[in-house]
Amino acid sequence: MKTGNRIVQDISMLYELSLSIGTSMDLYENCEKFFKILISRKNLTFASVWISSKTIQSDGLDTYQVLHVSPRFRMLDTQMEQDHFIIQTLKEHKAPFSISHSNPVFPQLIQEHGVENKGAFVVYPLKQIGFLKLYASQRQTVFEKIEVAQLKSVVNKFATSIEACISHHQLREETQRRINIQRRLRDNEIKLKLIFNTALDAVVTINEKGIITDWNTQAHKVFGFSPEDAIGQELGSLIIPHQHREAHTRGMKHFLKTGEGPVLNKRIEITAINRTGLEFPIELSIVPLQQENGYFFSAFLRDISKRKEAEQKKEELLEELEYVNGELRDFAYIVSHDLKAPLRAISALSYWIEEDYGELIGEEGQQQLVLLQGRVNRMHALIEGILEYSRIGRIRIKMEALDLNQSLDDILDSLNPPPNFEVRRVKTFPTINCERVRIEQVFQNLISNAIKYNDKEQGWVELDWIELDDHFQFSVKDNGQGIDEKHFEKIFQIFQTLQAKDKYESTGIGLTIVKRIIERHEGKIWVESQPNNGTTFAFTIKKY
Amino acid sequence: MDRIKPLLLVEDDYVDALTVKRAFKELAVINPVVHKEDGEQALDFLNSEDQPAPKLILLDLNMPKMNGIEFLEKLRLNEKLKKIPVVVLTTSRNQEDRFETFDLGIAGYMVKPLNYQDFISMMRTINEYWNMSEQPS
Numbered sequence: 001m002k003t004g005n006r007i008v009q010d011i012s013m014l015y016e017l018s019l020s021i022g023t024s025m026d027l028y029e030n031c032e033k034f035f036k037i038l039i040s041r042k043n044l045t046f047a048s049v050w051i052s053s054k055t056i057q058s059d060g061l062d063t064y065q066v067l068h069v070s071p072r073f074r075m076l077d078t079q080m081e082q083d084h085f086i087i088q089t090l091k092e093h094k095a096p097f098s099i100s101h102s103n104p105v106f107p108q109l110i111q112e113h114g115v116e117n118k119g120a121f122v123v124y125p126l127k128q129i130g131f132l133k134l135y136a137s138q139r140q141t142v143f144e145k146i147e148v149a150q151l152k153s154v155v156n157k158f159a160t161s162i163e164a165c166i167s168h169h170q171l172r173e174e175t176q177r178r179i180n181i182q183r184r185l186r187d188n189e190i191k192l193k194l195i196f197n198t199a200l201d202a203v204v205t206i207n208e209k210g211i212i213t214d215w216n217t218q219a220h221k222v223f224g225f226s227p228e229d230a231i232g233q234e235l236g237s238l239i240i241p242h243q244h245r246e247a248h249t250r251g252m253k254h255f256l257k258t259g260e261g262p263v264l265n266k267r268i269e270i271t272a273i274n275r276t277g278l279e280f281p282i283e284l285s286i287v288p289l290q291q292e293n294g295y296f297f298s299a300f301l302r303d304i305s306k307r308k309e310a311e312q313k314k315e316e317l318l319e320e321l322e323y324v325n326g327e328l329r330d331f332a333y334i335v336s337h338d339l340k341a342p343l344r345a346i347s348a349l350s351y352w353i354e355e356d357y358g359e360l361i362g363e364e365g366q367q368q369l370v371l372l373q374g375r376v377n378r379m380h381a382l383i384e385g386i387l388e389y390s391r392i393g394r395i396r397i398k399m400e401a402l403d404l405n406q407s408l409d410d411i412l413d414s415l416n417p418p419p420n421f422e423v424r425r426v427k428t429f430p431t432i433n434c435e436r437v438r439i440e441q442v443f444q445n446l447i448s449n450a451i452k453y454n455d456k457e458q459g460w461v462e463l464d465w466i467e468l469d470d471h472f473q474f475s476v477k478d479n480g481q482g483i484d485e486k487h488f489e490k491i492f493q494i495f496q497t498l499q500a501k502d503k504y505e506s507t508g509i510g511l512t513i514v515k516r517i518i519e520r521h522e523g524k525i526w527v528e529s530q531p532n533n534g535t536t537f538a539f540t541i542k543k544y
Numbered sequence: 545m546d547r548i549k550p551l552l553l554v555e556d557d558y559v560d561a562l563t564v565k566r567a568f569k570e571l572a573v574i575n576p577v578v579h580k581e582d583g584e585q586a587l588d589f590l591n592s593e594d595q596p597a598p599k600l601i602l603l604d605l606n607m608p609k610m611n612g613i614e615f616l617e618k619l620r621l622n623e624k625l626k627k628i629p630v631v632v633l634t635t636s637r638n639q640e641d642r643f644e645t646f647d648l649g650i651a652g653y654m655v656k657p658l659n660y661q662d663f664i665s666m667m668r669t670i671n672e673y674w675n676m677s678e679q680p681s
Contacts, residue, residue, distance in 0.1 A: 337606075337635060337636065340635045340658075341557055341560070341635055343658065344559070344560065344563075344635075344656060344657075344658055345557065345559035345560070347658050347659055347660065348559055348562070348563045348660045348663070349559065351659070351660040351661075352566070352660070376658070377658065377659075380658045387637070
């Protein structure tokens with residue numbers, strides 16, 4: 001009777017277990033229902049499902065991991081390597097096995113928290129996908145063979161249902177992935193469409209036959225045809241002027257035959273016609289795109305009428321400027337030239353009056369004639385200055401090597417500074433390539449200014465230089481009266497002097513000429529000074 | 545300078561001409577100075593049979609009707625006149641003028657100074673030089 005009872009119990013257990021399988025496509029629910037019955041009916045402490053990584057990912061490692069555990073949170077280790085005892089044994093026997101605490105390998109099977117050296121494990125293979133591991137702490141011996149065999153078919157069914165759950169899960173993930181991709185594609189398409197229609201250029205695509213397939217908002221604005229008007233039309237007859245049509249057709253044919261297109265992938269300037277038939281200049285670049293159903297050509301076009309107009313205008317203005325500049329140069333030259341003749345006459349005549357009638361006009365009259373002569377001299381110097389200034393702009397002298405040591409010697413000779421004045425050089429000067437006479441003029445001018453305006457008992461000028469990357473930098477430093485910072489700009493302007501012209505005979509052209517010469521040598525000139533503290537003029541000259 | 549032969553001054557500016565004349569007077573140059581106001585007048589003078597060829601021509605460049613350069617071109621084409629030395633006396637420091645006139649065989653190029661004293665010393669030099677220099681005829 002006892003046996004009979006047990007059979008009934010076993011059958012009802014198998015029936016119950018079998019019913020619990022596959023009620024849900026959810027892995028967790030499926031396992032949980034099965035384990036609940038199994039644990040209570042078999043009086044188990046623990047049950048777990050282990051799955052090969054290969055089952056989940058085709059390129060997964062050859063390891064096993066826990067898929068489901070009941071009760072939860074009892075795992076010491078959720079990974080199992082290929083060489084683990086359980087895996088090895090299953091591989092060898094392909095059948096369930098049971099191991100009790102009396103077996104020496106028992107500890108190797110322990111992955112669960114709180115399992116001591118008692119009870120027994122039983123492991124069932126789950127087809128090719130993994131295994132089921134059960135543990136009962138109360139058992140003194142292994143699970144009996146008959147008992148293990150009894151559960152085998154129901155465990156197989158469980159394996160099938162797990163497999164189904166996994167596939168189901170994967171299918172759902174795959175579907176979701178595809179939905180996401182599609183959504184991204186659609187987003188991109190919307191974005192592209194937006195870019196396409198907000199582009200500042202007219203964007204037009206045509207197919208191999210020259211038929212318009214895309215026509216953006218800007219194209220509508222530029223050519224006057226709406227996308228509805230344009231799409232489906234032949235590009236050549238719509239916007240290409242008569243004289244370019246043949247070349248367009250020929251170019252397309254040539255490209256489709258040879259893959260060569262000299263006008264492709266670069267910017268070209270050509271003309272187009274709009275809806276009203278008006279021909280206007282455009283800038284165009286064409287990009288060929290190969291797609292499954294043949295070539296497409298994307299054309300980016302820009303109306304450059306305004307730019308062309310501006311360019312034309314600019315050219316005209318430049319020409320005019322050139323002309324006016326030429327006129328001005330000639331004017332400065334001729335005027336100053338013609339001014340010299342009467343000046344010479346005034347000079348001669350006043351001299352003769354003094355010579356011939358000096359007695360008659362008395363001392364005062366003679367004084368006035370001296371003043372007159374002084375003004376004549378100044379005007380002459382001014383005219384010479386203007387001539388010199390205009391000549392620097394007009395005439396280029398060739399670049400020559402200039403040994404500054406030699407040339408500074410010559411300059412000092414000609415300047416002949418007073419005995420209480422010292423001109424010193426900090427070190428030997430370099431030889432530079434420049435417009436010789438003009439650079440000499442620069443030094444001559446700066447040094448002579450320093451001498452002329454010096455107010456000290458013992459005046460001096462110190463010349464120095466350094467070499468920069470692309471330039472030489474020179475300095476002319478003195479201990480003279482100095483210049484107020486507010487005049488720094490002014491001293492380089494034409495006809496500007498800081499002293500009454502009578503005090504020092506000065507035209508105010510010297511530094512303007514110096515500045516111009518230096519600028520023609522791609523350099524700069526600047527001044528550092530404080531009143532009563534001397535002045536340093538520094539300037540650079542490009543290395544040629 | 546040759547006592548008989550005149551000096552030909554081609555100059556349109558009255559005061560400049562006066563200056564040259566006064567300078568020569570001051571330097572006690574006794575050759576007569578013939579003054580012509582432009583190239584045309586000067587050529588007419590040179591071509592007139594009864595006149596002796598001048599010893600030296602002082603030539604301004606910037607003149608009305610026929611300027612100094614045109615005058616020089618004509619002069620050099622004339623077999624009889626082409627050997628007469630010409631000294632250019634001008635306001636122009638222009639490089640092109642210098643090149644062009646020297647190409648046309650001038651004997652000297654002087655820029656008129658502003659002051660009369662400087663003018664005198666220039667004239668003195670010219671006078672001394674041409675007194676010492678041998679002439680082709």
